[in-house]
Amino acid sequence: MKFVGIIPARYESTRFPGKPLVMIKNKPMIQWVYENALKALDEVVVATDDDRIFDAVKSFEGKVVKTLPTHQSGTDRCAEAAEQISGTTNFDVVINIQGDEPFIQADQIELLKSCFKSDAEIATLVKKIDSTEELFNPNRPKVVVDKNDNALYFSRSPIPYIRGTEENNWLSKNTFWAHIGMYAFKAEVLQEITKLKQGKLELAESLEQLRWLENGYKIKTAETHSQSIGIDTPEDLQAALNLF
Secondary structure, eight states, rough: OOEEEEEOOSSSOOOSSSGGGEEEEEEEEHHHHHHHHHTTTOOEEESSSSSHHOOOOOHHHEEEEEEEOOOHHHHHHHHHHHHHTTTTTTSSSSEEETTTTTTTHHHHHHHHHHHHGTTTEEEEEEEEEOOOOHHTTTTTTTEEETSSSEEEEEEEOOSSTTTTSSSGGHHHHHHHSHHHHHEEEHHHHHHHTSSSSSHHHHHHOOOOOOHHHHHTOOOOEEOOOOOOOOOHHHHHHHHHHHHH
């Protein structure tokens, strides 16, 4: 199968405006994302509605397309970009690469690609939870999977509930999985899911992947042992620079 990576990137951000263009050492963040994605993909495209990001990608000779400013999610932006490049680029699967993860690792992209050796429609990554703090953090979505590694449900709550056990002992009774928010989609599925209306589950949990499950799509999961660093705030950037 042929894969293309699309990096949705917008300039406006409530917590960190302009973050795709912040400098990490001698490169803007979007360039780090782009170059690291190329380690696992032959074709990578940035999708943005902002001229400043567009020009920055052009300046390091990256591929970039302009998209509408009205998209509500990175998935929607990816879908429009995929339509734009479909006439000139041959691909079966679109990998949505977060534009705020400059240290994304090639092995994570390879894991997503491996899911499509089976009958995957959508693929994403999970990582074993190893701390009670992470387990009960509502900003860290959790997922339960079936015996074939397909996602059954995503939640901001710790799932499954361990009956008859103190919460600080839950990790000793069950394996819990955190969701790592990278996705890959069969090209036709990506176009289909962006036309779906929000459902009750998504509105309750504010997790868009629940819309896909609610409409009968299967989401294949693969386990990663790596945790890439997402940059949502200036404080995150400073932490990343320290680690760098």
